[in-house]
Structure formats: C-alpha cells, structure tokens
Amino acid sequence: MIKNEAMKIVSQQEIAESIYELTLSGSLVSEMNQPGQFVHIKTGNGYEPLLRRPISISAIDKENNTFTMVYRAEGKGTSLLSQKKNDAAIDVLGPLGNGFSPEAAMSGETALLVGGGIGVPPLYELSKRLTKLGVNVIHVLGFQNAATVFYEEKFQALGETYITTVDGSRGTKGFVTDVIDKLSDSYTTIFACGPTPMLRALESAYKETKEVFLSLEERMGCGIGACFACVCHTADDPTGFHYKKVCSDGPVFRAGEVVL
C-alpha cells in the first residue's frame, strides 16, 4: 500500500562525485516488498521545487525499519536533498510502481544485471534477493568516469562484477555492451536499469534469446498514475492509443512490452 510519511534521516553521505547514499527510517519500510520500486520525495518545504522527485530504492532493511537510496545531486531538488542532515524529517510517498521480480530467475541459473549510472542502485537490492534465492549473478555496471563509480565492492561481494567507464579511467573503456558482448552466454535472464539508449541496445540484442526486464525512466508528475505525464506506447500498438504508465504500470517492463 502507498503511504505518506515524514521519515527520519539515519545517515547521508557522498559516496562518489555528486552521488549520495541516503538511509531513512520509518514504518513505510514495512510496505516495501519488491526491488526496483521507487519513492516520491518532497525535497523542500515551500513551493519550490513544487513537484516530488522519484528516486529508486537501493536497499530495504525490514529488521531495522530502514531503506536506502542512492541518487545524483544534479538539479535543484536533489541538491536540496543532499544538504539534509541526520535526524531531519523527509516527506516520502511510497513505495510506488512495479519493480523487478527476482523469481523470474530460478535457483542455479545465472542472471545478468546491467546498470548505467544512476540506474545502478535498484540492482543492489535485486542482486541481494537473487543471490538469496540461489541465483548466480553477474553485474555489468557503466559509469561516466572513475570519480562517479560507486558500490563496486558491494556488488563484488554478491557476484562477478565488471565496471565500464566512458573515458576508460576505471574498468573497461566504453559502454556496458562492450563487456556484455564478450561474456560467455551462461545467463538466462537480464535485469537492466539505465539510460534509454542502453535499454534499447539490450532489448534489440537479447529480446529473442533471453528473458529481459527493463526499468524505464521518464519525467513524472504525480507518481501514482493519475496525471498521464509518463506514458509510453505499448509495442503491439506503437502509434495507437494503447499505453502503459511508467510510474504505476512500470517502471519495470518485460523487453518488447512497450516502445522505448
């Protein structure tokens, strides 16, 4: 169920250049059940910024009633959020959307998790769930440069991890697809979150041979499916009026379900 709560900051730190890890506590955590869901956050107190900011959940800790987000402080809203200190209250609406189903991969199988930039965080909770289910995980994580790389060790602790950077300052130079092309074909399922061109490349290359699940990003208004800001065409009706809402039908879709 979607709830609105003033949640308390347990910790906030900059873990890479302009990348912040924020942990909040509150009863809303009990509603979080799926990796890949997001929360909608009011980053300021007044009318500016007016809209909430959708941020994906990167880790859920039900025992301690906390959850963690990793986000990039880029615009006005996320910059405001990054300045908040411990014990401050944050207005959170969530959990929202339909995330990844770890059950799409079976125990003993191998899953490939592909993240691009700020699309990497939701894969962390997913990877933890998958490994708990006995699924082998391979991570391919793409970043701009060495300064913006985060969570490399955390992912390594869960499975094989490859890093790519656009400028080659860390890991393989290039894009995630440069690494994936050279991987052995041992995996059955792909879970991905990142920029649309990356998702498009994965969809066209692996839609026929693998189970592929993609988490989309789109500018949102309400976050709950009422405003129709974040719609996309369905693949079976690419120019018609059939649609899916990224916020409430997604953000995770099976490859081939919607037009990217």
Next chain:
Amino acid sequence: MNMLDIQLPGLDLKNPIMPASGCFGFGKEFGNLYDLNVLGAIMVKATTPEPRFGNPTPRVAETSSGMLNAIGLQNPGLKHVMADELPWLNQFDVPIIANIAGSQVEDYVTVAREISKVSNVKALELNISCPNVKEGGITFGTDPLVAKNVTEAVRAVSEVPVYVKLSPNVTNIVEMAQAVEAGGADGLTMINTLMGMRLDMKTGIPILANKTGGLSGPAIKPVAIRMIYEVSQAVTIPIIGMGGIMTAEDVIEFFYAGASAVAVGTANFTDPFVCPKIIEELPVLLKKLGYNHISECTGRSWNKHEQFANHRA
C-alpha cells in the same frame, strides 16, 4: 453545523472542494489513498468522442512555483468512460463534473449528449481552453462568438447544467465570460492553464516535446484571483475557481475574489492528500476569521463591507 455546504446549478456540494480536471484521472488512483466520499465533487479527466493517446513525452516540466504540462487530452474515449470509469465512481456519494473536449463543435455535442445521461454526472465542464491540442481546445476559448456558439450547442443537448472552463490566454476575460453566459452557461470554471515554455540549459531547446505547455501551480494564483475578481462582478452565474490552490487560505482568497466553490489541481501531485486536508482545515480557518459559513466569503473583495457587518459583530 455545516459551514461548508454549497448549492450550485446541478450540484449539491457537501463542501466546495473538488479536484480539478486532468489532475485526478477518473479517481481510481486517489481512491487507493483515501475515501473519495470526503470530496465535494470530482472533476474527471477530459473526455473526447474517441480515445486519444495525447502528446509525445516529455509532457511535464517544472517551473518556479509551478509546472508546465502538455498531456494533450489523453483519455480512453467516450464509450470507455461511460462503460467503465463513471460506473466505478458511482460507489461514492459525490457528484461528478464531466469535463468534455473535442476538435469541432460536433465532438462537444456528441460527448455532452451521451455523458450527461449518466446518473452520477451532475454537471458538465466545457473544456474550451486546453492549450495543448492542435485543433479545438483553446481556439474555442479565445474568440467570444465561437465560445458562445459552442456553449449554446452543448446547452441544447445536455441534460445537466453546463459550466464553461475559461482560458486565461485572452486579452479580455470579462468579454469571454459574458459571451458564454449569453450562450446559456449555467456557471463558469476558471482559470485553465497559462501557455508557457521552458528551455533546456544544455541543449537550448524546449523541454516539452509539444514545445509549449500549460502553466499551473501557485505561480498562477494571482492571475486567477484577478480574473475571478473581474468576472464575478460582470456576470450573474456562479464561478468555480481554480489556479494554484495549495492551502485552505488560498481557498478563502478565491472566495473573496468571487468564487462559490474551488478546484484543486497541481497540488494533488505535490501532496495527494491535499483535498481532504483542506476540507478538514477550512472550518477551523473560517471560525478564526469570524465566519459562520464559507458562502459569506464569496465576493468580499468587491462587495460592500456593510453587507458583512452581522457576522463580524
């Protein structure tokens, strides 16, 4: 004592607070969050004769204390709205105001004739002010004669009172209001969004795929207040006011300007619980200001103060 009940043509409102069209879908999403029975009414999303996908994305862009949208009247079409959306809303004891749109007069007439037969539709809101569609919409709402004609045509076939939603994108709002009043409008709703644009810092091009969009949110409240202030003195039909309402204080200001009820739009995105919150806060605020009933606030900005002497004693 009920301090909030209001009677308007076709509408028996337990309170004068309703979500604005386009900001509340057909209610289902918000129905998951709270009991919709608390609302005075619901203005549902614009309905056109045929389904519409709307504009390409991005469809929204944030602005200073506001937002631009260019959804493009996405809706499932008249048939689906009548068969699915409106019957679902029937479980609530809340009058529905059906927003109707189209690209030609016949479209408005078709939708009005059918949708006004649905039992929970107690009034129509004639959308002649959507700035985000190429044909129709705002072209009907910026020429007084065209606006009067479409109002007459819809009034002739509608089985419920017709409220006309006015566009602020005109030079003379009073002239528009008087034209639709002459066309037989039972009430006015105002204001729709103001046309605007935002450009991307890196690329220099418009953020919205539609290039322009409708500005809403607290940024436009002073424009709405001014226009309601002018129009309410020039017409005899009631006004449902809207444009940037975020709080109970804002509601009172709209009443002072001349509104008899209000709709809350963009605020639903910032706080999905904003309507029930305002409804709860209003009686407290009214008492604090010395009123017995919210209707005493209507038109206070231009009415003679003597008329309000009694309750101030």
